[in-house]
Amino acid sequence: MNNPEDLKTDIASEEVFMQLFLQSERRILGFILALVPHLADAEDLLQETCSIMWRKFDQFERNTDFTAWGISIARYRVLTYRRKAASSKVRFNDQLLEKIADAAIGVSMKSDERALALQTCLAALREKDRELIRLRYFAENSTKQTAEQLGRSVDSVYKALNRVHDSLLWCIRRSLLGEV
Known part of the structure; x- marks a missing residue:
């Protein structure tokens, strides 16, 4: 036993x-x-x-x-x-x-660095931008569904997502270069 x-x-x-x-x-x-x-x-x-x-x-x-x-x-x-x-x-x-x-192996390690940078950059977003990202990607809603949930037009959600994407890309690049 x-x-x-x-x-x-x-x-x-x-x-x-x-x-x-x-x-x-x-x-x-x-x-x-x-x-x-x-x-x-x-x-x-x-x-x-x-x-x-x-x-x-x-x-x-x-x-x-x-x-x-x-x-x-x-x-x-x-x-x-x-x-x-x-x-x-x-x-x-x-x-x-x-x-x-x-x-x-190198790509895998860089992928981890990018994921960490993304996580940091997401945390630095304004609350309303984080909510937009959460609704669109984490909740796996379409842009139309996201717009309906937020009471906004689809066009305004597309523009806001584009702005947030640009902001995240800029932040991630700075983070990977060690500028943050």
Whole structure:
């Protein structure tokens, strides 16, 4: 019979793993998709990667980059996949694959920087502009639905969205250049 304290530790470890994995899943899948031509294969590789990450979670060094650890495991899964698919008509050589993998990691990191900049810039918007963005994009309304909810014309909502988009773009660029 398991010790109740061991069971509590196992559950806590599982919760920590799931939280970290869910935060990293899109970036890991994006990395795999940069190297694997078919979505179904990429999703299978993500599942394999997740399984390996869970089995080796006790080897993960806390306070290090979980996503980078997952991507390194995914890289090996992709290499194994490629060896099995070697008979395919279209095949990258391993050196090119490594270059693509390195570029995908760089793009993934820049994507995180942009997402953080967007988050910061959204927070800096005026309340009415944040509400406009929330209604249009986060609530997934059409521009017409957004205009109806705000009691405004569709044309005025288009103009306001265009102005907010420009403002966000300007803010994000400044943020990425370190000017904010």
